[in-house]
Amino acid sequence: MPRGADDDPESPDARRRARSRARQREAAEVKRSRAELRGGRARPDGRDQGAREHRAALVTLVLTLGILIAAVAVTGALIAGSMKERPIALASPLQIFPVSQTSPGQCPAGTQGVTGQTTTGLVCYQLTQGMSIRKVTDLRVQRGRTGGAYDVAVTLRPSDRKAFAQLTRATLGRDVAFVTGNRLITAPRVEMAITDGKVVITGTPDRASADRLVHDLKGR
Known part of the structure; x- marks a missing residue:
């Protein structure tokens, strides 16, 4: 069966349709890439998040221990001072x-x-x-x-x-x-x-x- 003018890949209409499909594919790729980037910022890797939480917990523990040590030192000094001054x-x-x-x-x-x-x-x-x-x-x-x-x-x-x-x-x-x-x-x-x-x-x-x-x- 003979092909029509629209089926000829070299016809102007066929070339326009090919260019349009290529632009649509490029636009879709760009959208997908942007979506992946946004998703990566909104949902960080679970291991990174866990590491940050662990570091924050360690900092809190160190600060708490520092406060407790300072409180014990001050309390000990006050007790020693009061015992020294006891008549x-x-x-x-x-x-x-x-x-x-x-x-x-x-x-x-x-x-x-x-x-x-x-x-x-x-x-x-x-x-x-x-x-x-x-x-x-x-x-x-x-x-x-x-x-x-x-x-x-x-x-x-x-x-x-x-x-x-x-x-x-x-x-x-x-x-x-x-x-x-x-x-x-x-x-x-x-x-x-x-x-x-x-x-x-x-x-x-x-x-x-x-x-x-x-x-x-x-x-x-």
Whole structure:
């Protein structure tokens, strides 16, 4: 059967139809490519999404741990500070008197003083108006500045520091008597005014003597 003019691939109409179909295919390819690109942006790969979520969880965990560690550190410091400042109650009030004069032997009746035992025998310490302490912040033995010696450190409460500073200013170069229950515990010499409440009693020859001094200062 003979072909019509429209069936001839070389005819103008056939060439126009071929070009039209080619343009439609190109347009369809462009649409499909754009759709795939849009879909890729809207729906990222599942593994990438999981990795990002995992990293975010790790960052949150690190931040949480950092906050907890900081909170524990601050809480520990506050607890340590409160324990350090907790006052130590003395079994008997510790009275501190300026010593106005000393004389050998027992104090005569009616004398405002206290009798103490020294290496040379009994000594009467005549006393003037002093102060009384019922609690201290710290009371302990510490190593002395010279080899083999021990000191006794007493830290007064803020409420007692002003009175003690005034007492030590007035007794520079003199002795002060530490008395509990009408018993002389020690009578150190004031070498400087003590304004911060940190008292250091030196001169104990060994650790046993220092421990005994701490025990006596506590009124036990």
